[in-house]
Amino acid sequence: MQDPESHHPPGTxxxxxxxxxxxxxxxxxxxxxxxxxxxxxxxxxxLAAEEPPAPFTFLQISDSHVGFNKPANPDASxxxxxxxxxxxQLPEKPAFIIHTGDISHLSKxxxxxxxxxxxxxxxxxxFFVPGEHDLLDDDQGRSYRDRFGRGTRGxxxxxxxxxxxxxxxxxxxxxxxxxxxxxxxxxxxxWLERDVAGLSASTPVVVxxxxxxxxxxxxWGWGTQDGARVLACLRRFGSVTVLNGHIHQIIQKVEGNxxxxxxxxxxxxxxxxGTASSPGPMKVPAGELRKVLGITRLNLIHGRxxxxxxxxxxxx
Amino acid sequence: xxxxxxxPRRFRPWLVAAVSVPILALAAGRGAPASERTGTDPVIIRIxxxxxxxxxxxxxxxxxxxxxxxxxxxxxVVAQNKLxxxxxxxxxxxxxxxxxxxxxxxxxxSLHPHMTGTVVVRRPTN
Ligand SMILES: [Cu+2]
Numbered sequence: 001m002q003d004p005e006s007h008h009p010p011g012t013x014x015x016x017x018x019x020x021x022x023x024x025x026x027x028x029x030x031x032x033x034x035x036x037x038x039x040x041x042x043x044x045x046x047l048a049a050e051e052p053p054a055p056f057t058f059l060q061i062s063d064s065h066v067g068f069n070k071p072a073n074p075d076a077s078x079x080x081x082x083x084x085x086x087x088x089q090l091p092e093k094p095a096f097i098i099h100t101g102d103i104s105h106l107s108k109x110x111x112x113x114x115x116x117x118x119x120x121x122x123x124x125x126x127f128f129v130p131g132e133h134d135l136l137d138d139d140q141g142r143s144y145r146d147r148f149g150r151g152t153r154g155x156x157x158x159x160x161x162x163x164x165x166x167x168x169x170x171x172x173x174x175x176x177x178x179x180x181x182x183x184x185x186x187x188x189x190x191w192l193e194r195d196v197a198g199l200s201a202s203t204p205v206v207v208x209x210x211x212x213x214x215x216x217x218x219x220w221g222w223g224t225q226d227g228a229r230v231l232a233c234l235r236r237f238g239s240v241t242v243l244n245g246h247i248h249q250i251i252q253k254v255e256g257n258x259x260x261x262x263x264x265x266x267x268x269x270x271x272x273x274g275t276a277s278s279p280g281p282m283k284v285p286a287g288e289l290r291k292v293l294g295i296t297r298l299n300l301i302h303g304r305x306x307x308x309x310x311x312x313x314x315x316x
Numbered sequence: 317x318x319x320x321x322x323x324p325r326r327f328r329p330w331l332v333a334a335v336s337v338p339i340l341a342l343a344a345g346r347g348a349p350a351s352e353r354t355g356t357d358p359v360i361i362r363i364x365x366x367x368x369x370x371x372x373x374x375x376x377x378x379x380x381x382x383x384x385x386x387x388x389x390x391x392x393v394v395a396q397n398k399l400x401x402x403x404x405x406x407x408x409x410x411x412x413x414x415x416x417x418x419x420x421x422x423x424x425x426s427l428h429p430h431m432t433g434t435v436v437v438r439r440p441t442n
Contacts, residue, residue, distance in 0.1 A: 070388040070407070106390060106406060132427045136390065136404045178396050178424035179432055220366070221430040278365035281388050 056163045057092050060296040062100040062245030063265035065133065067111035072268035072281035073289060076105070080118050082314050083266040083295050087122050095162060096124055100245035100263060101131030101173070101210030103148065112147050130156050131210040131246060132173040157188050159195050165300060166199055168192065170209040172224045182211030182224035189229050201236045204300065208243040214260055217273035222247050231258060241307050250311050259306050264294040290315035358382055361433065363391050368433035376440050380414040391431065396422040
């Protein structure tokens, strides 16, 4: 239900196309999908769709939880390998991959080693931000930063530019406050303000972090306390795409010039907000698991807004 | 894929030691009926479904409280006043802390901060 399938190739509807609204019964949550917005399509359709040539494609993967071996997925490394195999078979080679955190399950050296080995096989550069599962070592993130966060600032934030797009990786899983949500902190927000100060408003911006930067479901901690300050900082930009993980399912919405999107996990699904007693790993029937795991492709077609987002399950 | 670090808990000698630690649960104070436990019962707070249970626990000074994680996801137990902080508790891991001084101790999970609980330490009335 959280994975509406589109029968339109991305980008074929106008931005003002009809809005389809979906409601989670009983939760009061509302989210919208519309023409020109991020859309989810099945693998066969994604591979077969005749899209205009996309000059610039990158991927998002998330929540690989290497080391997880509980009933919801006894082999999280195996499904990550399947995701990598799928990436290697994509018709257009992505420029790079953004991993939005929870690379490992318990921040163990062996888990980071395994993840590193598996992800290397993609053959493309990777950019990371940490999830809360990546900062569990005794030094609270030293292992992650030494391995995946070299050259970053603070707990691991940074920015870079590719193809005229400004990419910002943020960390919202550090120094969380009792009773609260994800947290960025004043140092990071001050850095962000300086980072975007010199950019022209026509620069497309992609901002990525582990926990959703907008409030998805506070009862389960799915949001970022000071996330609104990021959005305030980016309000003047004509195209902002926000990519998050953490909730192991696709949820998307658009507000003005900002497209929000959360990616599937490659390890295990979590329930839709409010549909279970807790947000813990959801065990699905045998044969269904790979339909709720997957990867995300993003295509930038210059002169067309916003970025086209295509979610592809590992199977089905 | 199980790594050498994820052996089943029951094979870990330190866990056996943790279970056998004598736990001095003194008579419960007001707000916690004495019938709920005897002087030798371990005082346990379970972590299930991203919730501490009971959310508020009242004990006498000197009581050792043990948290047990029953979830498939790791959690922590962190005092808001920084008095105590567990390491990361994987499934079935335990953490114990002995409360000496009367007071209210608010704590939370540093990974999932919407998870909160309180231990009230109070002298028995008689
Ligand atoms: Cu937790």
